[in-house]
Amino acid sequence: MSRPDKGRRVRRLRPQPRLQTRIIIGIGAVALSLSLGLGVATFFLVRSSLIDERESVAVSQVVANGGLVLAAVRGNGVAEAQVLASLRPHTQSSPLLYRNTQWFTASLQQSPDELPEALVKRVLDGSSAKQRFRVGGQLFLGVGVPLSETSAYFEVFSLEQLNDELATLRDTLFLTGLLATGVGLGLGAWVSRRVTRPLMAVGLVAARIADGHLETRLDTSADQDLRSLTSSFNRMADSLQARIERESRFAADVSHELRSPLTTLLTSVTVLENRRHELSEDGRQALDLLSSDVSRLEKLVADLIEVAKHDAGTAEVSWTYIAAPEIALSILRRLRVDDSLRVSASAAGATVRVDEQRLERVIVNLVENAEGHGEGLTGVALDSNEDSVFISVEDEGPGVPDTEKFEIFERFARGSNSRRRASRGGSGLGLALAAENLMAMGGTLSVQDNLPQGARFVISLPRVQP
Numbered sequence: 001m002s003r004p005d006k007g008r009r010v011r012r013l014r015p016q017p018r019l020q021t022r023i024i025i026g027i028g029a030v031a032l033s034l035s036l037g038l039g040v041a042t043f044f045l046v047r048s049s050l051i052d053e054r055e056s057v058a059v060s061q062v063v064a065n066g067g068l069v070l071a072a073v074r075g076n077g078v079a080e081a082q083v084l085a086s087l088r089p090h091t092q093s094s095p096l097l098y099r100n101t102q103w104f105t106a107s108l109q110q111s112p113d114e115l116p117e118a119l120v121k122r123v124l125d126g127s128s129a130k131q132r133f134r135v136g137g138q139l140f141l142g143v144g145v146p147l148s149e150t151s152a153y154f155e156v157f158s159l160e161q162l163n164d165e166l167a168t169l170r171d172t173l174f175l176t177g178l179l180a181t182g183v184g185l186g187l188g189a190w191v192s193r194r195v196t197r198p199l200m201a202v203g204l205v206a207a208r209i210a211d212g213h214l215e216t217r218l219d220t221s222a223d224q225d226l227r228s229l230t231s232s233f234n235r236m237a238d239s240l241q242a243r244i245e246r247e248s249r250f251a252a253d254v255s256h257e258l259r260s261p262l263t264t265l266l267t268s269v270t271v272l273e274n275r276r277h278e279l280s281e282d283g284r285q286a287l288d289l290l291s292s293d294v295s296r297l298e299k300l301v302a303d304l305i306e307v308a309k310h311d312a313g314t315a316e317v318s319w320t321y322i323a324a325p326e327i328a329l330s331i332l333r334r335l336r337v338d339d340s341l342r343v344s345a346s347a348a349g350a351t352v353r354v355d356e357q358r359l360e361r362v363i364v365n366l367v368e369n370a371e372g373h374g375e376g377l378t379g380v381a382l383d384s385n386e387d388s389v390f391i392s393v394e395d396e397g398p399g400v401p402d403t404e405k406f407e408i409f410e411r412f413a414r415g416s417n418s419r420r421r422a423s424r425g426g427s428g429l430g431l432a433l434a435a436e437n438l439m440a441m442g443g444t445l446s447v448q449d450n451l452p453q454g455a456r457f458v459i460s461l462p463r464v465q466p
Contacts, residue, residue, distance in 0.1 A: 020196050024188035031184020035177035043173055047166055055130055055141060058093075058157050062143040063128070066153035069097060080104035092157070098124070099151040110156045115142055123152045132159065139163055198226050202233060214241040258301050265294050300429070317355045317440055321464065324350040324389045328382050331360045335367055340379045347384040351466040358437040359461075362445070363391065365430045366457050370395035374455060384463055391459040399455045400447050409435045409445065 065087055072083045084095045084106035094110035096103060098120075103112040114135050122129040123144035130143045144154040201218060208216040217237060218230040269291050276284060325343050332338040363380075370377040374395025381392040400408060407413050412428040435445045443461040450456040 019199070020189075020192040023192035023195060024185060027188030027191065028181060028185040031187075032177070032181045035180035039173035039177045043166075043170055046169060050162060050166070054157070054159070054162055055143075058141055058143050058155065059128070059130060061093075062145055062153065062155045065095065065155065066145040066147055069095075069153050070147045070151075073099070081106060093155040096154040096156070097151070098154070099147075101150070115144075115154060115156070119144060120152075120154075123154070198229070202229075205233070205237075209237055209240070214244060258297075262294070262298060262301055266298065269294050318357070319353055320356050321351060321353050321466070322356070323466075324352050324384065324391075324461075324463075325382060327352070327354070327356060327359065328363070328380065328391060331363045332367075332380060334360075335364060337367060337377060337380070340377060342379060342381045344381070344383045347382045347389060349466075350382075350384040350389045351464050352389050352461045353464045354441050354461060355437075358441060362434040362437050362459060363393070365434045366393040366459075369393075369430060369457070370397070373397060378450070378454060387463055389461045389463050391461070393457045393459075394450045394454060396450075396454040399449055399453065405447050408447065 069083050069087070073080060080097050080099060081104050084097055084104060087095050087106070094105070094107050096105045096110065096112055096115070098104075098112070105112065114133075116131050116133050119129050119131040119133075119142050123146055126146050126149075128143075128145045130141065132139060132141050134140070139159040141157040141159055142154060143157070144152055146152050205216050205218050214237070217234045220227055220230045220234065269287070272279070272287050273291065276287065279287060324347055325341075328343075329338055329341055332341055367377055367380075370393055374397030376396055378394045378396045381390075381394065383390045383392070409431050411432040413432070431445070438445050438459060438461070441461065443459060446458050446460070448456045448458060
């Protein structure tokens, strides 16, 4: 876990939905908007057209029938009700006649009292008129024409069939809109997969490169439209691999070159230690300082060589199946702290598959870390569940701040507590190498608070069947 450089302003972006989700929602919203807009426009256009046509036909029919009624009543002296009855079979409406202050009708289905007063008044004033109105929840169209100063002819048309047709049209458009939206969502899902598939491939390849598989590359022939992207990504990966390999070779070469003068220094220190009694007090103090620094230099070179092996991918793993309590006790016995081991009942029969030398280096590093930086080792606990075995190394030091619980596993990183103990400070590679060794064995290393005081470094290893 890396921290931003001091002084650098980091722009934090708010979390966004997945790209696939945004594409699907976007296309679905467009499909919904289009289907809704077209549906509403279509409904109102068709409704207006049907109503206008129906009213136009009704007006024409009333004008024609009104002329027939007037001629029949005046010329032949036929009774008004009889004239109206003769019109009903082909009018598909209810005819009404107002003449000399009296109403005449050929049917009891429509009463003159149900006609709107405004419609009747306007027609009696000498103007043709039409008006839609409701009676008993049903919609009707009333059309009237004046016949003379004292008479007028009306017809009432039912619009319920037209209403049913419009309701059917409305439901059809609604279902069509839902279908169009569903098709849009399906299309969005298909398009999103097509769009994000190359990005997912880039993400997978980048993840493998981050895990150490530096030779992984994108297939440049997969999609011609993305050839520029894949080629640029592969060139970047080639450059990164070359740089890492160059730095790894440099670290390995420097470490190996340091071995010869380091061996000479160790031999010289050994000779001086054998003749320590011949040195003055100042000479013996200088010898102690030299011996301490040469030992630290020897450990640093050994750590650098191991780092170079990890980076180059040449570190070998020698697998062994062994009981977890057995190997933990063996390592702690060599460190002479085996009396600090606590084994839970669940871990008593647990078996692990490990590299014994690597695991020993990890535990030795943690025990030395507890002694050197954690105010002393307080215990080593062995526990397990169905999947993992846990080895906890506990100390009673000041603990690790939350802001450093990931940083301390980086190379050359030193916790704030270690920096305050310059005389005890190490190279900053111990915990990083411990984590990398555990990763090579399929395990992990983490740090927790050891309440009420101290830190607990927890090794997690896969549990296997014996």
